[in-house]
Amino acid sequence: MGELFNFNVITDNFTYFMIGRFPNGPLGGLGLTIYLAVVSCILSFFCGLVLGLLSLVRNPFISYPVNLFINIVRGLPLLMVIFWMYFLLPALMGRTVPESQTVIMGLTLFTSAYMSQIVRAGIVGIPKGQTEAAISTGLKHWQVMLYIVLPQGLRNMIPSFVNQFVSLIKDTSLAFIVGVSELTQVATQVNNRTMAYPTEIFIFIAILYFFLCYAFTSLSRWLERRLAWRKAI
Amino acid sequence: MLTYQFDWSIVTSGKYFEWLVSGCKVTLQISIVGIVLAFIVGLLIAVMRMSNFRPARWFALAYLEFFRNTPLLVQIFFWYFGSYKILPAAVNDWLNSTNFEFAAAVIALTIYTSAFIAEDIRSGVLSIPKEQMEAARSAGFSFLRSMQYIILPQAVRITVPPLVNQFLNLAKNSSLAMTIGVMELTYQARQVESYTFKGFEAFTAATVVYLALSSIITALVHLYDKRVLNPNRAV
Numbered sequence: 141m142g143e144l145f146n147f148n149v150i151t152d153n154f155t156y157f158m159i160g161r162f163p164n165g166p167l168g169g170l171g172l173t174i175y176l177a178v179v180s181c182i183l184s185f186f187c188g189l190v191l192g193l194l195s196l197v198r199n200p201f202i203s204y205p206v207n208l209f210i211n212i213v214r215g216l217p218l219l220m221v222i223f224w225m226y227f228l229l230p231a232l233m234g235r236t237v238p239e240s241q242t243v244i245m246g247l248t249l250f251t252s253a254y255m256s257q258i259v260r261a262g263i264v265g266i267p268k269g270q271t272e273a274a275i276s277t278g279l280k281h282w283q284v285m286l287y288i289v290l291p292q293g294l295r296n297m298i299p300s301f302v303n304q305f306v307s308l309i310k311d312t313s314l315a316f317i318v319g320v321s322e323l324t325q326v327a328t329q330v331n332n333r334t335m336a337y338p339t340e341i342f343i344f345i346a347i348l349y350f351f352l353c354y355a356f357t358s359l360s361r362w363l364e365r366r367l368a369w370r371k372a373i
Numbered sequence: 374m375l376t377y378q379f380d381w382s383i384v385t386s387g388k389y390f391e392w393l394v395s396g397c398k399v400t401l402q403i404s405i406v407g408i409v410l411a412f413i414v415g416l417l418i419a420v421m422r423m424s425n426f427r428p429a430r431w432f433a434l435a436y437l438e439f440f441r442n443t444p445l446l447v448q449i450f451f452w453y454f455g456s457y458k459i460l461p462a463a464v465n466d467w468l469n470s471t472n473f474e475f476a477a478a479v480i481a482l483t484i485y486t487s488a489f490i491a492e493d494i495r496s497g498v499l500s501i502p503k504e505q506m507e508a509a510r511s512a513g514f515s516f517l518r519s520m521q522y523i524i525l526p527q528a529v530r531i532t533v534p535p536l537v538n539q540f541l542n543l544a545k546n547s548s549l550a551m552t553i554g555v556m557e558l559t560y561q562a563r564q565v566e567s568y569t570f571k572g573f574e575a576f577t578a579a580t581v582v583y584l585a586l587s588s589i590i591t592a593l594v595h596l597y598d599k600r601v602l603n604p605n606r607a608v
Contacts, residue, residue, distance in 0.1 A: 144458060215587035217545035219559055220580060227572050231377075306442065313444035317552065324446055331454060339455035346443045346451060353442035 149337040150344050153330050157345070160321055168321035170348060176240065176312040176322060180247035181305050187248060188255020193285070195260055213253035218311055222246035226318055243315040251308055258300040262293035295367060302360035306353045313349075323348065380571055384578040389565045393578055396561030403478060403557060404544040410483040411543065412536065415490030420520055422495055433491070440488040446549050448485055453477040453553045478550035486543045490536060497532035498524055531602070534594045541590045545583065558582060 150157070160168015167175060194206040213221065225246040229237045237245075266289050274284040313324040321329070327345045331338050383389045422433035440448070453474070457465050468476050501524055509519035551560035562579035566572040 212584060215584045215591075216580060217548040217559065217583060219548040219551070220576070220583060223559070223563070223576055224580075227576075310442075310444040313446040314549070316446060324444065324450070327447075328450065339451075339458040342447060342451040342455045346447050349444055349447060350439055350442045354438060357438075357442055 145340055146337060147340050147344075149330065149334050149340055156330065157323070157326055157348075160326060166321070169326045170323050170352075172240075172320070173309065173312050173322040174352075176243060176247065176315060176320070177305065177309045180244050180251060180312075181308050183244070183248040184251035184255050184304075184308075185301065187252035189259055191252055191256035192259025192263065195256060196263060210253045210256055213250060214257075216250075218246070218250050218314055219317065221250045222314060222317060225249070239318045239320045240315070242318055243312070243320050247308060247311060250311070251304060254304060254307075255301070258297050258304065259293075262297040262300075263289055265296060266293050298367065299360045299364040302356055302363065306356045306360070309353055309356070310349065377573070379574065381574055383569055383571055384565065384574045389569065389575070392561045392565055393558070393575075393582075396556060396558035396579075397582055399475075399555065399557040400544060400547055403475070403482065403547040403550060403555070404540060407479055407482040407486060407543050407547065408536075408540045410479070411486035411490055411539070414483060414487035416494060416525075418487060418491040419494040419498070420517075422491060423498060423520075424516065437488050437491060440484055441492075445481065445485045445546055446552065449478060449481040449549055449553060452481045456480075474550070474553050474555045477553060478547065478555045482543055482547060482550070485546070486539055489542070490539050493535040493539065494528060494532050497528035497535075500531055501527050534598060534602075537590055537594050537597075541587055544586055 157169050159171040160166060162168065162171065166172075191206060191210060195203055195210060197203045197206075222243060225242050229242055229245060263285075270288055270292070271284055274288040275281075279287065312322055315322045316324045316328065319325065323345055327341050331341050334341075384393060418433045418436055421429040422437065424430060456477070460468070505523055505527070506519055509523040510516070514522065547555075547557055548559040550557055551563065554560075556564075558579050562575045565575035565578075569575070
């Protein structure tokens with residue numbers, strides 16, 4: 141094994157894999173992967189919440205276009221969404237957009253469509269009696285949503301949100317395609333520079349991604365059990 | 374931006390149209406070969422996951438967790454750039470003699486998708502009452518034969534909609550194969566864009582194809598749901 145594999149390439153470039161050229165240059169590697177995932181997750185949570193609520197509005201002039209938009213985004217590969225962002229954003233904003241912002245916008249647009257489905261399912265899953273009881277106490281429709289349905293619904297959605305975050309971490313690897321130096325990009329750079337160790341490099345970053353994602357997958361399962369148990373009493 | 378001249382003719386006829394059509398063909402090829410292989414591997418992993426033989430169960434669990442929690446792109450790069458060190462020489466020779474980009478993409482997509490399919494099959498099997506298995510075993514079937522004749526035929530029927538959705542995911546995920554030079558639909562759209570600077574037209578064409586595929590598949594799942602799984606439901 142010692143002759144076949146040579147993991148020195150990992151130890152030699154370890155900081156580069158972790159944080160790129162930071163603090164002497166821009167953040168890269170695993171640090172940038174996490175940054176992209178966290179920022180896109182926060183943005184797509186709010187976008188997804190708005191889209192999910194709008195898709196349930198009774199007025200078809202609102203809900204129909206929103207649902208159409210959600211279904212279009214869900215029908216496309218993420219790569220396609222990133223390419224669209226890549227050359228639509230500069231045209232729309234009239235200036236060049238940094239690649240990392242392009243990717244964040246692409247990931248946000250893509251993920252918020254999926255988040256909206258989680259929100260939708262969470263809201264629909266609250267028994268109708270709750271809404272009826274709230275309305276009969278004199279609350280307005282938006283108050284019912286804000287004070288009664290959403291607080292319960294959001295709690296049930298937490299495990300699904302965490303799962304979506306895991307997908308996001310995996311999806312940040314697509315930032316590679318527009319040249320953002322996150323973990324996958326850094327790995328291919330090191331691979332191109334050293335040439336001889338692709339197996340070691342890609343196994344190493346696969347394991348990094350795995351630990352990161354598995355931690356959150358486990359968290360999601362734990363939350364699911366815990367929240368379900370609390371609901372039972 | 375306002376001076377952009379649309380020229381739809383480049384994506385509806387001529388050389389660039391042919392590029393896009395050949396891209397569609399490759400996307401469909403990868404997806405169909407991939408889904409068949411992924412179904413077979415997924416079924417195998419699902420059965421191992423549910424067997425009483427511990428090493429098989431642990432292997433299946435490790436397989437599921439690892440491949441579901443790693444980005445597909447990294448898996449594609451691993452098979453394309455790094456697999457030669459762990460594969461036997463004969464396999465490497467065979468792979469190099471074929472279209473290796475295509476093979477690497479299919480291997481990566483098959484393994485990635487099979488992990489999701491295995492879980493779909495498993496939840497299908499878990500939805501079959503366990504008395505079915507007990508009855509089969511008491512009638513003298515072995516575990517594998519009970520699976521084969523009693524449980525799986527029922528479970529697969531329930532699993533058809535998620536499986537079809539996995540096919541759709543696979544078709545969408547196959548766009549990542551462009552990163553290793555497989556000339557599928559997204560790759561060709563990118564090519565047309567870089568040859569003509571007509572990115573809007575090229576990506577619209579690819580988008581329409583992907584949307585058509587997903588609409589057709591979603592409609593079919595809906596139909597199957599209504600006609601086969603719940604034929605007697607009132608609404």
